[in-house]
Amino acid sequence: MNKVITLNHGSGGRQSHDLIDGLFAERFGMDKPLTDSALMPGEGFILAFTTDSYVVEPLFFPGGNIGKLAVCGTVNDLAVSGAVPSYLSASFIIEEGFGFQELELIVDTMADEAKRAGVRIVTGDTKVVGRGKCDKLFIATSGTGFLKSSFAHISAAGRVRTGDNIIVSGPIGNHAIAVLGARNNLGFSSPVESDCTCLNHMIKDVLDSGADIHFMRDLTRGGLASVLHELSGMTGYGMDIIEKSVPVDEPVKGLCEVLGFDPLYLANEGKIVIIADENDSPKIINILQSHLSGKNASVIGKINGKGNGRIIIVTSGRGRRILDLPSGIQLPRIC
Numbered sequence: 566m567n568k569v570i571t572l573n574h575g576s577g578g579r580q581s582h583d584l585i586d587g588l589f590a591e592r593f594g595m596d597k598p599l600t601d602s603a604l605m606p607g608e609g610f611i612l613a614f615t616t617d618s619y620v621v622e623p624l625f626f627p628g629g630n631i632g633k634l635a636v637c638g639t640v641n642d643l644a645v646s647g648a649v650p651s652y653l654s655a656s657f658i659i660e661e662g663f664g665f666q667e668l669e670l671i672v673d674t675m676a677d678e679a680k681r682a683g684v685r686i687v688t689g690d691t692k693v694v695g696r697g698k699c700d701k702l703f704i705a706t707s708g709t710g711f712l713k714s715s716f717a718h719i720s721a722a723g724r725v726r727t728g729d730n731i732i733v734s735g736p737i738g739n740h741a742i743a744v745l746g747a748r749n750n751l752g753f754s755s756p757v758e759s760d761c762t763c764l765n766h767m768i769k770d771v772l773d774s775g776a777d778i779h780f781m782r783d784l785t786r787g788g789l790a791s792v793l794h795e796l797s798g799m800t801g802y803g804m805d806i807i808e809k810s811v812p813v814d815e816p817v818k819g820l821c822e823v824l825g826f827d828p829l830y831l832a833n834e835g836k837i838v839i840i841a842d843e844n845d846s847p848k849i850i851n852i853l854q855s856h857l858s859g860k861n862a863s864v865i866g867k868i869n870g871k872g873n874g875r876i877i878i879v880t881s882g883r884g885r886r887i888l889d890l891p892s893g894i895q896l897p898r899i900c
Contacts, residue, residue: 577787577832578891582795598799600720601782602646604712611717613648615639616707624671624701626747628740628759631704632671634834636678636686637763639708641783644765645837647716647772650682650708656690658703671702682763684708716772722780722799722840727870729779730846731804732839734767734859735760736812737789741831742820755816760835760858767856768837776849780840784833787891790876791830792838794890797874804876806866806888829878830891840868 573580590599602615619635629637635655643650655675659668679686718724743759745751764783771778782792789811793804813821813828821828835858841849846864853859866879876888 575786576891577785577791578830581787582798582890598721600646601642602648602710602720604646604717604720606714611648611712611714613643613646613710613712614707615642615646616705617642618703618705620700620703621744622700623744623747624667626759627743627756629761629834630671630674631702632673632675633678633761635704635706636675636682636684637761637834638785639706640678640682640684640763640765641835641837643708643710644763644768645781645783646710646712646720647781648710648712649769650684650710650765652709653679653684653686654688654690654707655686656705657692658699658705659691659693660699660701661693661696663701668702671704678763682765719778719781722796724779725796725800725802725840725868726779727802727868728843729840729868730843730864731793731806731866731868732841732846732849732853732862733784733789733812733865734764734837734839734853735835735861736814736817737784737833737836738813738817738821738826738828738831740834741788741826742817744832745824753816753820755819757814757816757820760833762835762858764835764837764858767853767859770856771839771849771852774848774852776845776852777842778839778845778849779842780838782838784836784838786832788828788830788832789838790827790888790890793876793888796838796840797876800868801874803869803874804866805869806876806878808878809881810863810865812861812863812865829888843867 574584602613605612617638619631621631624631640650740759742757746753850862853862878886878888
C-alpha cells in the first residue's frame with residue numbers, strides 16, 4: 566500500500582521527526598545531528614545558514630501575521646545556533662485574488678521586523694498561482710549569519726552533561742492559543758497574544774556574557790516537549806522537569822484546561838530553551854529577565870544521566886509521569 570503524507574507529518578511530533586530523519590536527511594546525506602541552522606566553516610569564521618517555510622491560518626492573528634512569523638522564525642533559528650543574523654531571502658507564493666492591501670501590510674511588517682532585528686532582506690522570489698492552488702499566501706525565508714568558533718557546539722548539544730539546568734525564557738503556549746482563538750473566533754474573555762518576536766538581541770547578550778551554555782533552541786512546532794525530546798535523542802540524557810516551574814500565563818493555562826490541551830506541546834514563536842551549567846544559571850536568568858521577552862525566565866528542571874533518555878515530569882503533587890512525544894497533531898497550520 567502506498568503511504569501518503571498527512572497533516573501529522575507537519576506537526577512537529579514523532580511523525581515529523583520520522584519524515585525528516587528517515588527521508589530527507591537520509592536521501593540528502595545531511596550531517597547529524599540535525600540542527601536549526603547548518604554550520605559551514607570558512608577561513609576565520611563559521612557561516613550559519615537556515616531556511617523555513619510558513620503557512621498559518623488565519624494569516625493575521627493577535628500579536629502578528631504570517632510576515633512577522635517568517636522574519637522572526639528565521640532570525641531566531643540563526644540566533645539560537647550562536648550566530649549573529651545578517652541577511653534574509655523571502656519568497657512568496659500568492660493565490661490569485663489575494664488582496665493587495667493585505668499583502669502590503671504583511672510586507673511592511675516584514676520590513677519593520679527586519680529593521681528591528683538588524684538584518685536585511687536582500688533577495689527573494691514571487692509566484693502567483695491560480696485560485697484554489699494555494700491557501701492565500703505561503704512565505705519561505707532563508708537566512709545567513711556568522712558565529713565564533715567558540716559557539717559552534719551550542720546547536721549540537723555536544724557539551725550537555727548531568728546536572729545542567731534547563732532554562733525557559735518565558736511563558737509557553739501563547740502563540741498556539743492566539744492562533745486558535747483567531748481561527749475559530751472564540752472571543753476569549755482574557756485576550757491572548759502570540760509571543761512572536763525576534764530574540765537575537767537578547768540571545769546575543771546571553772552569549773556575550775561568557776556564560777557556560779551547552780545547548781540552545783527556540784520553541785516552535787511541537788512546543789517545549791518536542792525540543793526536549795530532540796535534545797534527549799541527540800544526547801541520550803534524561804531530564805527531570807518540575808511542572809510548577811514551567812511558566813504558563815493564567816489565561817493560557819485556563820484555556821488549556823477547558824480545551825483539553827497540554828501547554829508543553831503547544832507552539833511558540835518567541836521562546837527559547839537554554840541548557841547551561843548550574844553555576845551560570847543565575848547570570849543567564851538575570852540577562853534574560855532584563856529583556857521584555859525574557860522577563861519571566863526560569864529554571865524548569867535538570868539534565869540527568871538516568872532513565873535511557875526518559876523525560877520525567879514531576880507534578881505539583883510530587884507525582885511523576887513520562888513526557889511522551891505525540892505522533893499526532895493538536896493544532897494545524899500554526900507556523
